[in-house]
Amino acid sequence: MNTVEQLILEHPALKRPQTLLAHYQRTRSDHRAMLRKMTPHLANVKRTAVADGNQDLAKAVWCLETVAEIQRQYLTTFDMLKQSKFYAAWCSLETIDNTLHALKRHFQLSSNEYGLAFIKASTVRWQSLYPYAIFASPEILKREVRCGICDAVVSLRKGCGHRVHEIYDGKCCFRRVTKAEVLGIALVHNPVQKYSVMFQADPAVSGGESNQEAYPLAHYAINGLVSPWDVWAVERTTTRHPHSHFSDVASTDECPCMAPQGTYAQCCLPQEGVLRPHVIIGFSVPPPRKLMKRVYV
Amino acid sequence: MVSGLFLLTLFSIAPSYMDDTYFTPPLAERLPLKLLVEDDSTTVASLIASPWVDEALCTSLCQANVVFVQWENFRDTSSPVFPTHTAELFHYIQERAPSGIYSEVAVRDEDYNEVSLHADLVWLPDILVAGTVTAFVLPIIVNLVSEWLKQRLLDRQPRTDVKFQMIIESPQGGSKRITYEGPVEELWRITELAQRSESIASTVLHPAASGLPLLNLPPDSSAENS
Numbered sequence: 329m330n331t332v333e334q335l336i337l338e339h340p341a342l343k344r345p346q347t348l349l350a351h352y353q354r355t356r357s358d359h360r361a362m363l364r365k366m367t368p369h370l371a372n373v374k375r376t377a378v379a380d381g382n383q384d385l386a387k388a389v390w391c392l393e394t395v396a397e398i399q400r401q402y403l404t405t406f407d408m409l410k411q412s413k414f415y416a417a418w419c420s421l422e423t424i425d426n427t428l429h430a431l432k433r434h435f436q437l438s439s440n441e442y443g444l445a446f447i448k449a450s451t452v453r454w455q456s457l458y459p460y461a462i463f464a465s466p467e468i469l470k471r472e473v474r475c476g477i478c479d480a481v482v483s484l485r486k487g488c489g490h491r492v493h494e495i496y497d498g499k500c501c502f503r504r505v506t507k508a509e510v511l512g513i514a515l516v517h518n519p520v521q522k523y524s525v526m527f528q529a530d531p532a533v534s535g536g537e538s539n540q541e542a543y544p545l546a547h548y549a550i551n552g553l554v555s556p557w558d559v560w561a562v563e564r565t566t567t568r569h570p571h572s573h574f575s576d577v578a579s580t581d582e583c584p585c586m587a588p589q590g591t592y593a594q595c596c597l598p599q600e601g602v603l604r605p606h607v608i609i610g611f612s613v614p615p616p617r618k619l620m621k622r623v624y625v
Numbered sequence: 626m627v628s629g630l631f632l633l634t635l636f637s638i639a640p641s642y643m644d645d646t647y648f649t650p651p652l653a654e655r656l657p658l659k660l661l662v663e664d665d666s667t668t669v670a671s672l673i674a675s676p677w678v679d680e681a682l683c684t685s686l687c688q689a690n691v692v693f694v695q696w697e698n699f700r701d702t703s704s705p706v707f708p709t710h711t712a713e714l715f716h717y718i719q720e721r722a723p724s725g726i727y728s729e730v731a732v733r734d735e736d737y738n739e740v741s742l743h744a745d746l747v748w749l750p751d752i753l754v755a756g757t758v759t760a761f762v763l764p765i766i767v768n769l770v771s772e773w774l775k776q777r778l779l780d781r782q783p784r785t786d787v788k789f790q791m792i793i794e795s796p797q798g799g800s801k802r803i804t805y806e807g808p809v810e811e812l813w814r815i816t817e818l819a820q821r822s823e824s825i826a827s828t829v830l831h832p833a834a835s836g837l838p839l840l841n842l843p844p845d846s847s848a849e850n851s
Contacts, residue, residue: 465743469702470709473739484712484730484737492713511700516743 332434335388341373342388349395352443353557356403363396370396374498386498387434393498394431395442398424402447406556409454414543415525418458422522424451430500433493443557453562455522457545462526463519472507476500545607548623552615559612568601573624658807660814665802667694667792669755677705677732689729690756691718691766694792699740705732708748709741710777715750717773718766726762746786746806747774753792753800763793764816774809791815 329337336346345366352359370389377385401424408417428437428448437444473482477496480488482503490501515526553560574584574592583595585603596602669692673683677695686692693715695705711730718728730737731753742748749770754762774787787809794800805815 466741467700467743468741469706470739470741483734484715485734511702511740514743519743520741 329436330434331384332388332391333436335384336392339385339388341385342392345370345392345396349392349399349442352399353555356407356556360400360403363400366396367393378497383495383497387495390495390498390500391431391435394427395435395444398427398431398447399443401427402443402450403556405454406550406553409546409550412543412547414458414546417454417546418460418525419523421451421454425455425522430493434495446557446559453560454546454549456562457543457549459542459545460522460525461517462515463517463522464524464526465514465516465519465521466524467511467514468505469509469511470505470507471509472505474504474506476502476504479504544623545609548619549609552609552611552619554613554615561610563608563610565606565608566603567606568596568599569604569624570601571597574602658811658814659804660807660818661804662818663802663804665792665800667751667753667800667802668794668798669753672731672753675705675731677736679733682729682731682733685729686731689727690754690758690762691722691726691728692753692755693728693730694751694753695732696740696751702738704738705736706738706740707750709739711739711750712737713777714770714773717777718769721769722765725758726765746788749774749787749789751790751792753794755794757796759793760820763791763819766791767812767816771809771812774812787812789815793819 336342348362348366354362370393374386374389374393377383377389401420405417405420405424408414408420424447428444428451431437431444437448440446474480475482475488475490477490477499478488482488490496492501492503494501549560549562577584577592579593579597580591583590583592583597583602585596587595587603589595669686669689672678672692672694673686678686693707693711695707697705699706707730715728715730718726722728752766752770754766756762770789786807788804788806789812790805791803792800793803803815803818805812807814
């Protein structure tokens, strides 16, 4: 346990917020209300710590504020998914991912004391259920970079002394690119910024309107979850689909299993069905009965 | 046409949060890994002759045995560029390299620009290893780069591949450029490839032709480079 984590557990001003954040599995509205109430208290503690030059305490407050922000964002994302706002939820998941990454350098995420390990795993799992495959990725030439703490221009050999990702006066240090040129835009599978999804022209798919058909896996999973804190898992495998689903495929056509070699007749037709990707979603809390069936998409 | 299937199954889930989330395919599916050796003309002397080096930097470059080399004419830009995070990697190596290793960047501060590219492939800056102790310096630099990548970038994107070029200057003049493209876990192949040669500093680097099934070397690369 590092100094900051010890302060979080032992400092009298942080005791109450720490306990509240650790009991995160209350109802969504209750937890949101609690997070709202806690914000001014933490801001006050941080102000005092900065005035006293107590950098460790200011950093401990920043950690708790960030934990609260992650929990709040996760609850918001869950609501977005429930409302079928899938693209908005996708962007929100990216924000959670970035915030977790910033916190990770200063605070242990693996113990799940504040639900952070659960949120981290859930974030990746939700992202894995999205159909997005192509993203726009810009190539940017950075002409001027400034420090997020002191606003000084940072060059290769002349730094301002502030280190990226370190905490100063309870604020995380980032770099701001203030002058840049876009050299090009590429289409990639694995972008730096996940929000730059290349949508089809259909505005319903672009996040303006809910479009459950475009997100069958995410839609199915969110319908099976009652609470954002219910444990669930995804298993990926293959299974054989009935040949009746492929009545439009001629035996001389390419096999619908997408295997590179052989026609339908040479590949899956002699088998009991067509080999296709198969996703099993398991819920620790039983979902509604109507979901307890195979769904073909 | 039916394009996919999913089935709900209830099963007991242990509270282990990381089991199903990373679908990292086996290494063989992500390759071909590329590892090439080519003749090159980049040397410390050629870098010093560039318009982006002043007198002070020239002195510093002459002492350095690890030099970060700029990309020129990238997307038709007139200024030299480096891939994003170069400054961070440079400072990381400066702080952690053992004594005897001096690193420098081959352009003045005012000419230094970083370009951010795509996450599909992490582009690392070209690094030139110069001097008479390249056999000692090379593995250290490869290890430091691997460590930095693991700490800084790959904890978020475990499937990301890297592209990295190391230039090894020969005391006889000229240099050899080793180009690596593949997963960070395999970066050690650069060192292995260099060590397979009889002498890094004085002879042609022979790419590993056998015993490494993942290598994707052009069949004639060895002969060409000789």
